[in-house]
Amino acid sequence: MNKELAEKSIAELATRIENKEISPVDVMQATFAQIEAKNPYLCAYVDTFDTEAKALAIHAEKEILQGNYRGKLHGIPIGVKDNLYMKGKNIRVGSKIHQDFIPSYDATVIQKLRDQGAIFTGLLNMHEYAYGFTTTNPYYGTCRNPWDLERIPGGSSGGSAAAVAADMTIAALGSETGGSLRAPASFNGIVSIKPTYGRVSKHGCFPFAWSLDHVGPMTKTVEDAAILLQAMAGHDPLDTTTASLPVPDYSSYLHKDVADMVIGINEEYLFANADEQVEKSVRHVIHELEKLGAKIVPVQFKTFENALFAFMMTMAAEATALHHENLVKRPEDYGIEVRTELMFGELISAVDYLQAQQIRRTIRDEFEEVFQEVDVIVGPTLPFTAGYIGTDTVMLNGEEVKLPEHVSRFIRPTTLTGIPAMSVPCGLVNGLPVGIQILAGPFMEKKIFQVASTIEALQLMRGLKPTFNSSLTE
Structure with a gap:
């Protein structure tokens, strides 16, 4: 089987x-050859x-041969996070309580991609x-x-x-409430954009915290993120939080000159106590953007010191409100970590x-x-690279710190306010990916794609893939 096809991007395959x-x-x-080889190790x-995906691929082939090509997603394998509803599928939401939940309808984003010929490989x-x-x-x-x-x-x-x-899908769908698109993207060396709140429908996405939830793409390239977001975005009458604004052609902003763009840098918060090597990688990118004509200026935020309080109160209160009944009646059916977090939410006052609001x-x-x-603000996606499984601490500039307290420090303000943000790979530190x-x-989002495609063109990852990929299949 030609595994090189599984390594390609949406754009490369679509053509x-x-x-x-x-x-x-x-x-x-x-x-699926990659899935069969690697999923026993990665648990992705x-x-x-x-069976269903391969049958749909045969159908897609027939449609295309008959001249009925639906667009860039036609016949493209897409993985789905296990909180997005798919009609007739067992959507577990990563839980015991919903282990037998089978929705009667598709999430809006699932239906949109299905209509454009995407083929879903499974639940992630x-x-x-x-x-x-x-x-x-x-x-x-445990996913690895x-x-x-x-x-x-x-x-x-x-x-x-x-x-x-790991090339077990060409692209995937994810969701973010407090960093759940950008943090994994940074740790795994891929691209993900959290769209503006209201840009993409949340209808049919199991909620975490209603006013913070976003659905977004996770891809191998910036161009693929543009393609997938284009397909997902737009007003949805089933989600009253979605905006009626027209959706731009995001791909038309790729590879545009960044000369004369103004890029903001916030030292006090969005660079604070980042790993020295992570910071070095990100500052190298900023220097390269400046060499290409972008104007780099400092920006200050007086309100960020209160972002953690606002984020935690909002997220915890909304999540616990959703789970309150089950938390009271069947607390033992939650894992200890999540049960503890939800119990904290019960203590938050009006x-x-x-x-917080x-x-x-x-x-x-x-x-x-x-x-x-x-035009944009740039900085590290995360303060550090991926930590070890089984511990809630990471090493940060020689100090052991708590992962939950630090992992979303640079991410919280954008999730809290609903503005768009993307993570793009910008190199490796000790063999692990770093995101900007x-x-x-x-x-x-169009400005983000303009800058992101310029960063990607610097080829900071040098075409490197996880060594796990080659070692498994050789």
Whole structure:
């Protein structure tokens, strides 16, 4: 089986499929060969749709040969995080309580991609109820990072990120409430964008915290993220939080010159106490952007010191409100980690929650002011590379620190305010991927794609893939 097909991007495969140089059947067979070889080690999938996906690939091949090509996603294998509803499929949400849950309808994003010919390969492992950053799942297994099997892939979309990085799918869908798209993307050396809140429908995504939840793509390249986001985005009458704004052609902003773009750098918060080598990698990128004509300017945020309080109060209160009944009636059916987090949410007062919303508003207002002066803001996605499985601490500049306290420090303000942000690989530190984060104003994803494609063109990953890939299949 030609495993090189499984290593390709959506864009590369789409051109060859449209020109009838390759068949969706070949791509699907190559993808499932990677799944069969690697999933026993990575535990990225909790369920696969082998027979169904291969039958749909045969159908896609027939459609294309008959001149009915639906677009760039036609015949492309896509993995699905286990919290997105698929009609007739067992969606577990990484939990024991929902272990037998079978939705009667598709999530809006699933239906959109299905209509465009995408073929779903299976359901991807996640942290229980999306409430965590490791994807060490007590019910469906510990997901592992393909760059180092002793390391976490991040969470909660860890299975999605690991599957994309290990070529067990061409792209995947994930969700983010507190960093669950960008953190795994950074740890696994892939691309992911958290769209503006309201850009992509959440209908049919099992909620974590209603006002913080986002659905987004996880891909091998920036171009693929543009293709997939284009397909997913838009107003949905079934989700009243979605915006009615038109969706730009994101791909048209790829490879545009960044000369004269103004890029903001926030030293006090978005670079604070980052690993020295991670920081060095990100500053190298900034220097390269400056050499290409971008203007680099410092930006300050007075409100960020309160972001952690606002984020924790909002997330914990909303999550516990959702789970309150089950938490009271069947607490033992939650894993100890998630049960503890949900019990904390029971202690949050209305005063705490409302104060958090006031802080949230002030942070959003300050972002609005800053984005009147700059096009984007860049910095490290995470303060460090992936930590070890089985511990809640990581080493940061020689000090052992708590993973939950630090992993989303640079991510929280954007999730809290709903503005778009992307993580792009920008090299390796001690053999582990590092991500650079790009932030923009509401619905300004096009600026993110412009900068991200320029960063990707620097080829900072030098074409390197997880060594786990080659060692398994040789």
